[in-house]
Amino acid sequence: MGEEPPSEDGCIEPTKAIEDVRREPYPLPKDFEWSILDIDDPKQIKEVYDLLSLNYVEDDDAAFRFQYSAEFLEWALKPPGYFKEWHLGVRVSSNKKLVAFISGVPTTLRVRGNVFRASEINFLCVHKKLRSKRLAPVLIKEVTRQVHLQGIAQAIYTAGLVLPTPVSxxxxxxxxxxxxxxxxxxxxxxxxxxxxxxxxxxxxxxxxxxxxxxxxxxxxxxxxxxxxxxxxxxxxxxxxxxxxxxxxxxxxxxxxxxxxxxxxxxxxxxxxxxxxxxxxxxxxxxxxxxxPSTIINHPRHNLLEAxxxxxxxxxxxxxxxxxxxxxxxxxxxxxxxxxxxxxxxxxxxxxxxxxxxxxxxxxxxxxxxxxxGLLNFYLYNWRTAPLAGVNAIGDVGAGRGVGVVML
Ligand SMILES: CC(C)(COP(=O)(O)OP(=O)(O)OC[C@H]1O[C@@H](n2cnc3c(N)ncnc32)[C@H](O)[C@@H]1OP(=O)(O)O)[C@@H](O)C(=O)NCCC(=O)NCCS
CATH class of the missing domain: 3.40.630.30 (Gcn5-related N-acetyltransferase (GNAT))
Incomplete structure (x- = not known):
């Protein structure tokens, strides 16, 4: 953030050799444990669905909350060549309740003239009762480690929030x-x-x-x-x-x-x-x-079909x-x-x-x-000059910078 736009495209840090990737999962606060979710198991998809449908993204007025269906999650999380280790959950050790989730799926991206393998990161969610305990950064670090373990060093993700540094x-x-x-x-x-x-x-x-x-x-x-x-x-x-x-x-x-x-x-x-x-x-x-989105607290309607x-x-x-x-x-x-x-x-x-x-x-x-709502696009470990999104940039028309539709 605040840096000049890069003059040349490329990775920010060199790709790690797999031997140099940390072997052990990042530590979680006591009472919590990592859990690789098996999306082939309807019970476990239902657990992810339950977590997200009650705790995932809401609008600013807390009137609507995304309600990704179990079928949607199965479709989104299992493209060809997916890695089950990239469907990462956190459970309460004592009762095994799923309280946080993050996922990645493999993709091949072209950014301007460069083509590379990347992980599309999505569905980062921490249970409402466990917010502000810095679980999110641990989830992000752990999924990054899992992505590195597959020899992949780049990722793409989107957020409404402004983080360092949007590419669009x-x-x-x-x-x-x-x-x-x-x-x-x-x-x-x-x-x-x-x-x-x-x-x-x-x-x-x-x-x-x-x-x-x-x-x-x-x-x-x-x-x-x-x-x-x-x-x-x-x-x-x-x-x-x-x-x-x-x-x-x-x-x-x-x-x-x-x-x-x-x-x-x-x-x-x-x-x-x-x-x-x-x-x-x-x-x-x-x-x-x-x-669809859950319509929160409405007397007649509970689902917005989008x-x-x-x-x-x-x-x-x-x-x-x-x-x-x-x-x-x-x-x-x-x-x-x-x-x-x-x-x-x-x-x-x-x-x-x-x-x-x-x-x-x-x-x-x-x-x-x-x-x-705004949607910011981010690339992990890849530098490129800003891409035309809501506004045109130079002679590239609005939108024409971005050809990735994130779910
Ligand atoms: C987003 C969410 C997981 C963050 O968890 P949290 O408990 O509020 O925040 P934590 O204390 O764990 O972590 C805070 C850090 O995470 C970062 N962070 C928050 N949301 C983030 C996001 N969407 N992507 C990346 N980093 C994010 C913050 O910038 C902060 O880091 P900083 O102090 O270095 O700036 C949680 O608020 C949530 O589940 N929200 C609803 C779903 C959602 O918005 N998911 C993200 C969709 S893009």
């Missing part, structure tokens, strides 16, 4: 869908120059998607989606590089119970929605995930001169417009997106409104 800052935007409920739970309000009825009309979406050739993504689409994704992500300064196996996991394994017919655009236990546009070949795709925009791509981006024309923007308005229609039909109350990738280009047209 993005803003959350919200597209209201279910106006009466959002107003009722005070997620949004009726502006002074509007009535509730008019607001409902303004945010109404059509009942069926518009793009010809739009359909749910299937197994057979994976190679084409993987190619389209890889090429599209080159638009951004920082992006993941995904194997075909990772594409399959991210876009197909979260679809819920595929044996059951998909009624009203939603299957039981579905966490991820992925659609392609096919006209002879796949020209576009989009995806979004379900992350969809979050995930990865998407369009081959319109590969046409020459596209950044000087409106063609890509127009296509994305249609594409993400269909995502909104599907999310609304699937009974989501709100559709959220962050100012990364090309999102800024379609947010106004699609009636997204700025939220008050």
């Amino acid at each position: 800052t993005c803003r959350y935007y919200h597209r209201s869908l279910n106006i009466p409920k959002l107003v009722d739970v005070k997620f949004t309000y009726v502006p002074r120059n509007m009535t509730l009825a008019r607001m409902i009309r303004v945010y109404k979406t059509d009942t069926t998607p518009h793009l010809p050739g739009l359909r749910e993504m299937e197994e057979k689409d994976i190679p084409q989606v993987a190619d389209l994704f890889a090429q599209y992500m080159q638009r951004f300064n920082m992006a993941p590089i995904m194997t075909v196996g990772e594409i399959r996991h991210l876009f197909l394994s979260g679809r819920g119970n595929v044996e059951k017919p998909c009624e009203k655009y939603r299957r039981p236990k579905q966490v991820l929605w992925a659609y392609v546009v096919e006209e002879h070949r796949i020209t576009d795709f989009f995806s979004f995930y379900s992350l 969809a979050y925009l995930f990865y998407y791509a369009s081959n319109v981006a590969f046409e020459p001169g596209v950044d000087e024309s409106n063609k890509l923007k127009t296509r994305l308005v249609d594409l993400i417009g269909d995502a909104l229609i599907i999310a609304n039909q699937a009974n989501f109350d709100v559709f959220n997106a962050v100012t990364l990738m090309d999102n800024v280009s379609f947010m106004d047209d699609l009636k997204f409104g700025a939220g008050d």
